[in-house]
Amino acid sequence: MTSGRGGLRRSAPVRRVLGQVHTAGRVKDCGETVEFSWPGVYFEGRFRGTGVGVVLDCAAADYDVQVDGATVATLVTPGDTTYWITGLRDGEHAVRVVKRNDTPGETSAFGGFVAAPGGAVLGRPAPRDRQIEFIGDSITVGYGNMPHTGACDPEQVKRNTNSDVSHGALTARRLGADYQLNGFSGFGMVRNVSGICPDLTYRTYYDRALLDVDGDVWQNPGTWRPHIVVVNLGSNDFSDLTPGESWTPDGLALAYRTAYDGFLRTLRTRYGPGTSLVAVGFDRNAAHVRQVVDARNDAGDSGVHYWSLDLSGLDLLGCDGHTSARDDRLIADRLAPFLSGLPTGW
Template sequence: MKLMLCVMAGLIASSSAVWAEAACEAAWDKSKAYTGGQRVSHQSTRYEARWWTQGENPARSGQWDVWKSLGACAAEQQPVVAQLNVGGRVQVDAPNRVSYSWPGVYFEGRFRGTGIGLAFDDPNGQYNVEIDGQPKAKVVKPGKSTYWVNGLADGEHSVRVSLRGELTGTPGGFGGLVAATGGQVLAPAAAPTRQIEFIGDSYTAGLGAEAGKRDCTAEENTAFSNADVSFGALTARHYGAAYQLNGYSGLGMVRNYGGNIASVNYRTFYDRALTGVDGNVWTNPGNWKPQVVVVGLGINDFSTAVGAGEAYTPETLRTAYKSAYRGFINKLRGQYGDTHVIVSATYLWPDNKLQEVAQEVVAEAKAAGDQKISYFYYDGLDSLGCGWHPSVRDHQAISTKLVSAIDGLGVWR
């Protein structure tokens, strides 16, 4: 099996929406019950309930009805992270802007009305937009703009925005949802309690998955990448879990594809929210503690022969890889506690060293007393993604196998 991996490019140095005269209260929610004295905002006006109510529109209340008007409030948008369920690592730059780099970062929210605006600030990224769980649009390089989805049936809707690929250079930015005239941004659904993190390379990122061919131009490589069809996203959706896809193309645990850029490796960037910003550190908001972490690092370490002038020999590469992997697992234990780590490996041509060394990592960890670590292996891919990467069909097959493996762990019942 011939395997070609994309060499990394651009390596450089989780409420409702409120619009804040007096500050606006939380937006009125038709499904919520309110008692006397509770206050809400609706269509930039503040209201106070006189008695218990549910589903009665404040704007339709008269002088003797349940809602008492308290006057107008200024239109100030509540922070993005309060409007939406945010999946993946983001950096909060301002209340109305978050930035990010890792593939598959996503935003899920709810609104009422016939349309919704999506506030982008990204000159490079490509995004999937879903309304009520159905694909609605692919947004390419939106820049600083508000992308509108209009013409919907008047009522309550869900919206999902997801980054299709990686942004290893300039980070992307998102400013949240903008209600259409007469509409309203609603509180997001309750965040999932199940969480799973995927750590890896271009396979984890879903690079070139939609191509249906192996030979792609650089533009096609980007256009056909889609983190939403990756095995990680598919597996998380199967379990109804929140997820992170922390994949970086071309990087390995200790050695990168072809021995490139020996001064960095995957571990250089793992702690960052913005991968292309030296010194950047992702600040866990405290609500990210995955029950399962799937680590798939090693394809780039072992898929190309060690070349003359590299710091490794085939033997020392194996030793260094295992040592770094043990340290990385200890790091995960330190930041997430009693999580279950799955060490993932795939078939590599011609000698499949990755399978052997990944098995050794797990066996040695178990021998040392770690019983929350497992080995996961997959092969039989058609590799019909760009550059011999997994195709959509491959990702589905990998996810099916991984779901079976996770079910066997008894983590989620």
């Protein structure tokens, strides 16, 4: 098997990318390309022949290319290119490309798959019957979870982040589900880590497909109806207060619980009574999340569930004390059985 880069085929016949690939991610359909921003967005296709080209235009993020379930290439900020995988056994193959990291300040573009000479791109794979949406911060992203030594500078964080082996992605695959990883590192429900960007929160961006486009709203094609939504927001809200912040501990806790309750109400309105909402308690936010869940249950919404992210056995050897890939596997080991036991109708 060989691989390499080639120029983007501008003279190729016009084709709609979403007509040849399956994705569950939040993308903006531009016809010949799709644009996206969130981490972990993946595109799956099928082809016949001895090679396939992956058409990308992205100078910010990293990608894994997988053929028949095995990773055959990792593309680091590939730019405007068609990346070729060649020398495959002649026959039918599955191909998947996945965005490894979070780059909220940039928009990425995917132009589909191109078959090597003599081959053909086949019909897109069928969507999975199950869907799970993960909402959260760096823990959901898989921030710096790959093996590394010493402290991580910003570039090392990017290279060592792999959302495809985050606990959410692993959990979804174990349950045979399509998924979205709508994670934004550093942001919280009402307050961000170290008090940064005080006029913005995770909720500012949640509705967007393109995170760097003010006012952008993701247009759900009507196929995204998650059976489960997992919310893990609060680590940044309750990070240490910095000098000059106006929050008091009691005021922050009240604002957090109020906003969390409102966010769960919004999710319930959006997805309906058939979707199970899972609120994750973690570290300093656990008691507050439990209180919000109890309040929603008392108000008659029995589809809101509490799950505690257990830190026991975790090495926290990811960048800046985050979970490692090993930790993500352990978390998935614990989360998948919990989700499979919810009344989803699976």
